[in-house]
Amino acid sequence: MNTKLLPLVAAIKKILITVLASPLAISLLAQIPTDSLSLWLKADKGVVVSGTNVKEWKDQSGNNFHAATTSVTPPQLVSNELNGLPVIRFNGLDNAMETVSFQTFPNKRGTVIVVVKVRGLGSTSGVGYGTFVSTYYNKGITWQMGSKGPLSIYYDGEGSSGFPVAEMSVGKWAVVSLRRESDTIMQYLRDGTVRFPFRISNNQPDVNPLKIASNGRLEVLNGDIAEIIVYGRVIDEKEMNSIYGYFNKKYQLAFRSPDTPTQKWWLYALLLLPVLGTAIIITKYIAQRKLKKQLAELERLRELDKERQRISREMHDDIGSGLTQIVMMSESVKSKMGSNGEKELSDITDTSRKLVNSMSEIIWSLSPENKTLDQLFAYLREQLNKQLEYSGMNHKIDLPENGNNISLSNEQRRNILLITKEIVNNAIKYSSANNILIQAEIKNNSLAFFVEDDGKGFDINKIYGGNGLKNIKSRIEELGGKMETDSEPGKGSRFKYSISL
DSSP states (O other), X not given: OOGGGHHHHHHHHHXXXXXXXXXXXXXXXXXXXXXXXXXXXXXXBSEEEETTEEEEEOOSSSSOOOEXXXXXXXXXXXXXXXXXXXXXXXXXXXXXXXXXXXESSGGGOEXXXXXXXXXXXXXXXXXXXXXXXXXXXXXXXXXXXXXXXXXXXXXXXXXXXXXXXXXXXXXXXXXXXXEEOSSSEEEEEETTEEEEEEEOOSOOOOEEOOEEXXXXXXXXXXEEEEEEEEESSOOOHHHHHHHHHHHHHHHOOOOSOTTSOOOHHHHHHHHHHHHHHHHHHHHHHHHHHHHHHHHHHHHHHHHHHHHHHHHHHHIIIIIIHHHHHHHHHHHHHHHHHXXXXXXXXXXXXXXXXXXXXXXXXXXXXXXXXXXXXXXXXXXXXXXXXXXXTXXXXXXEEEOOSOOTTOBXXXXXXXXXXXXXXXXXXXXXXXXXXXXXXXXXXXXXXXXXXXXXXXXXXXXXXXXXXXXXXXXXXXXXXXXXXXXXXXXXXXXXXXXXXXXXX
């Protein structure tokens, strides 16, 4: 076996042993199905309050169908009411909430589940009716479920089914569910058991808010709600088992009849958890390897920066000082020997000065501290002003000041500097211009430079000796950029080059 995998295998074995030895760990995995989950409101999570006044109840399904209080008097968040967990209490008089609009029973199928306790009769209904949840069908009220004291009642909005459905105890927690399995048949479940299947109108709820504890006007619930779950499909028996297993574990209440099987999910958890644990360990192992590679790459880049700094220092200290000494010695010898050999010494001096300037530019472009476009513009302004100071030309340098967050590579910094200086140098040497403009702009993630003079111009179709234009084009191509030249004799010259950032 690969020795690198031994820690991984050992960790997996440890997890499997822990899982098999701890039924409690398995029971904690009890959770509800998420396929077609439309709404999930839990009083122990996502409730926004001011003091104990409930302002908002956030949907935990991921659909963001959050519910907000719509009444002047808000419902109350009551802590530790249901075996240590909070619930939302409605007063039966003037409390109401409603969600963001969605379709409760798409394609005439769906399941609504409410964990509720009726505390007494509602005060706004002549018969004491209290609503659990409701929504609209056309202009009327439909899909309304609630209770009148010990009786659970359903109404389909068409007038065909408004009657007591089944008994439920006042002052006792229950899970009540509506499950629509066909166009015209609804099942009512209490505590996980089908209590009564009944016929309903063949209608389709519209996209509307789901109203909680009220039908929007009257019939306010006098009771507590701990949880509301809505699915856009029929939940089958196996899935109902997992949902009630989740309720039983969370609220420490036996919501299902003793003869109803509730323990199958243990077997599924036993089979699933080792696979899940293995997947987690492998994912963590891969993530750690990826992190190590990233750290190694960062270290390599740090060492590369250190090497660049070392090269820059050595070029400045050794080569730079040597070239500067050559310039001084050439000037001294030239002043002593008169005209004999003066041309040769002048050439040595000029060449040395060019090398010093070139080396200075290389050092600047290599330094990792000078990485932004804004720093390049500052350095370029300084170099161009020196270059044009004694040219006899009026010059304007217009470079933007918004490149502080744009990083450039060494190649980009070096080539932009040399391209621009070479274009300006050609204008100084050959154009006989009175005025020159150097401009740059950043637009649509692209950098464009413009150099324009009013000199004598040249024929762009004619081939000229020297490597100036050839080097400029070559450097622009290295950057993946484009160059445009516009000139003719007697009408000045205009250069534009652009590169992508």
